Amino acid sequence: MQDALSQAPSPCYVLDETLFRRNLSLIRSVKERAGVDIILAFKAFALWKAFPIVREYIPYSTASSVHEARLALEEMGSLAHTYSPAYTDTDFDEIMRCSSHITFNSLRQYEHFAAKVAAFPRHISCGVRINPEFSDVATDLYNPCAPGSRLGVVAEQLPPLLPQGIEGLHFHTLCESSSYDLERTLRVVEQRFEPWLQQVKWLNMGGGHLMTRKDYDVEHLIATLIAFKERHPHLQIIMEPGSAFAWQTGVLVTTIVDIVENHGIRTAILDASFACHMPDCLEMPYKPAIHGAVEPTAGMPVYRMGGNSCLSGDFVGDWSFDHELQIGERIIFEDMIHYTIVKTTMFNGVSHPSIALLRSDGSLKLWRTFGYDDYKNRMA
Numbered sequence: 001m002q003d004a005l006s007q008a009p010s011p012c013y014v015l016d017e018t019l020f021r022r023n024l025s026l027i028r029s030v031k032e033r034a035g036v037d038i039i040l041a042f043k044a045f046a047l048w049k050a051f052p053i054v055r056e057y058i059p060y061s062t063a064s065s066v067h068e069a070r071l072a073l074e075e076m077g078s079l080a081h082t083y084s085p086a087y088t089d090t091d092f093d094e095i096m097r098c099s100s101h102i103t104f105n106s107l108r109q110y111e112h113f114a115a116k117v118a119a120f121p122r123h124i125s126c127g128v129r130i131n132p133e134f135s136d137v138a139t140d141l142y143n144p145c146a147p148g149s150r151l152g153v154v155a156e157q158l159p160p161l162l163p164q165g166i167e168g169l170h171f172h173t174l175c176e177s178s179s180y181d182l183e184r185t186l187r188v189v190e191q192r193f194e195p196w197l198q199q200v201k202w203l204n205m206g207g208g209h210l211m212t213r214k215d216y217d218v219e220h221l222i223a224t225l226i227a228f229k230e231r232h233p234h235l236q237i238i239m240e241p242g243s244a245f246a247w248q249t250g251v252l253v254t255t256i257v258d259i260v261e262n263h264g265i266r267t268a269i270l271d272a273s274f275a276c277h278m279p280d281c282l283e284m285p286y287k288p289a290i291h292g293a294v295e296p297t298a299g300m301p302v303y304r305m306g307g308n309s310c311l312s313g314d315f316v317g318d319w320s321f322d323h324e325l326q327i328g329e330r331i332i333f334e335d336m337i338h339y340t341i342v343k344t345t346m347f348n349g350v351s352h353p354s355i356a357l358l359r360s361d362g363s364l365k366l367w368r369t370f371g372y373d374d375y376k377n378r379m380a
Helices: 002-006 017-034 048-055 066-076 089-098 107-119 179-197 218-231 372-378
Strands: 012-016 061-063 080-084 099-104 125-129 166-170 202-204 236-239 250-262 265-270 302-306 315-320 330-334 354-358 364-368
Touching (some): 017 048, 017 218, 048 066, 061 066, 066 080, 066 089, 089 107, 125 202, 179 218, 265 315
Parallel strands (some): 061 080, 080 099, 166 202, 202 236, 265 302
Antiparallel strands (some): 250 265, 250 330
């Protein structure tokens, strides 16, 4: 792998096909053993040149906008399960054209579009998002059930009988969570929404199921899903993880451009940006792993990593290395495929990293490079 990465342009996202297929195999296994539908969430992974690989294992996807819905139809080759906090009249005809399922964030939104859906020549299964008012997610930015959340309908706001045409319920309460977090959530969902679970055909359990993480209890997940299905045999169960598909499947290759020092802190300035290319490191926040680096250790050189935008907070640190870093040396950030490429910006005119596939045979296939025209076209 290191030989192939040395050939990659810098900066560059590199998806490892072997690791990606390993995740897809596990996800398909869970789908088949638990008897549920698992679909790909574009919000975490929308690298459409990899969709031919995905389709070998999982045929469907979930969209959160009209553009994601269209991508599902054109590149996954299947209709999307679509949810958005708000649909507009401008986009809704295209949403219907590209979707098999449409989940509404409020009953008001459903009522606004219900006649259009009913008149559409193909059946579209409609649902409403519910808010269980329970989540184990610690970071408020990623907690959809925090008090005052705009996402989903709480139980007390639902009428005793769901509006005609509502066939499903959808909740999303997890973020890189465990099967035990799901189990606790399901208890609350059943307590608060049991009358409405009996009225629908499907239940979408949203995303955040990090089933490909090394310490994830897959057997417990399968047992939890089977037990829930036994209690609700009429329900089709849908799950839409995003991170799980691309978890630990690729890297961001960067290069040290300069090394500066201030008050004893040495910062390696890279040809990539945390703000532009690794935004979750600042939003979550979290400290990514760097290949060959360890936590700051006495007796070892320590460096902070700095991005190449002018945002003062465009840095993350600190790491120790077994040698003094040099300008021109490559720094490889691990696990930089999910929730990175989908969030990149061109703030400051900083270009996107290239995108490449490390094929199973060890060769590198360059999928995309970016230049001035990409930046210019986004500004007008």
